[in-house]
Amino acid sequence: MDATELxxxxxxxxxxxxxxxxxxxxxxxxxxxHHPVVCIHPGWxxxxxxxxxxxxxxxxxxxxxxxxxxxxxxEAHVLGDVAFVTCHEVxxxxxxxxxNVFAREGRAWRMVHHQATPIAPGQxxxxxxAGQPN
Amino acid sequence: MDATELxxxxxxxxxxxxxxxxxxxxxxxxxxxHHPVVCIHPGWxxxxxxxxxxxxxxxxxxxxxxxxxxxxxxEAHVLGDVAFVTCHEVxxxxxxxxxNVFAREGRAWRMVHHQATPIAPGQxxxxxxAGQPN
Numbered sequence: 497m498d499a500t501e502l503x504x505x506x507x508x509x510x511x512x513x514x515x516x517x518x519x520x521x522x523x524x525x526x527x528x529x530h531h532p533v534v535c536i537h538p539g540w541x542x543x544x545x546x547x548x549x550x551x552x553x554x555x556x557x558x559x560x561x562x563x564x565x566x567x568x569x570x571e572a573h574v575l576g577d578v579a580f581v582t583c584h585e586v587x588x589x590x591x592x593x594x595x596n597v598f599a600r601e602g603r604a605w606r607m608v609h610h611q612a613t614p615i616a617p618g619q620x621x622x623x624x625x626a627g628q629p630n
Numbered sequence: 631m632d633a634t635e636l637x638x639x640x641x642x643x644x645x646x647x648x649x650x651x652x653x654x655x656x657x658x659x660x661x662x663x664h665h666p667v668v669c670i671h672p673g674w675x676x677x678x679x680x681x682x683x684x685x686x687x688x689x690x691x692x693x694x695x696x697x698x699x700x701x702x703x704x705e706a707h708v709l710g711d712v713a714f715v716t717c718h719e720v721x722x723x724x725x726x727x728x729x730n731v732f733a734r735e736g737r738a739w740r741m742v743h744h745q746a747t748p749i750a751p752g753q754x755x756x757x758x759x760a761g762q763p764n
Contacts, residue, residue, distance in 0.1 A: 616673035
């Protein structure tokens with residue numbers, strides 16, 4: 497894995513740390529400020545634009561109903577100044593397959609798109625052994 | 631809308647034409663040959679690699695169970711040599727929110743990622759009037 501992939505995976509990890517901590521300000525820092533941003537929450541219609549996307553995250557994170565979540569099986573795919581990560585979101589009762597797209601803003605990788613889709617029971621790969629970060 | 635966005639939307643339309651026609655060879659032409667490709671079908675785990683992704687499409691398109699599908703509300707977001715489209719997939723009984731990511735290969739925009747997530751009933755925007763392409 498090269499340094500760029502590690503940087504992208506760190507940006508991805510920051511997203512899940514903000515989610516797990518229910519920290520709306522940290523979540524806002526994850527998302528791009530200069531690129532267009534879009535988000536598709538499970539079951540929701542497409543949300544477009546930083547204001548609408550961040551409002552949705554504030555609503556989710558501050559509702560008291562945000563699930564405990566962790567990220568596993570993350571893989572980064574770098575395409576120049578854009579990269580996308582696929583991963584599993586492990587939540588109580590199941591897993592989702594997620595895509596997180598990042599673009600460079602200056603030296604940082606910022607999120608421009610997030611989408612998560614529930615995986616049907618029985619369709620999921622095994623998780624790595626406990627203690628491994630990915 | 632600029633010429634690049636139109637090119638990206640045409641690549642997106644070619645994907646749905648191949649899907650609607652159950653045309654596995656046309657579907658194969660949509661997907662990138664030189665970039666990494668990933669696909670998340672609804673309810674499935676992540677599929678990675680051109681061989682695995684195209685095999686999944688052959689299985690779906692040749693099964694006789696592929697749904698009638700059309701694309702609506704497509705919007706292109708261009709980030710240099712990468713672009714992503716969000717749209718609705720209209721299928722019998724409902725709609726899905728989809729993301730299709732494209733990257734340039736030579737002069738063509740080729741698909742590197744597809745993900746579709748069912749939208750919960752009551753959460754969908756109205757479709758445009760019949761006769762409008764988008």
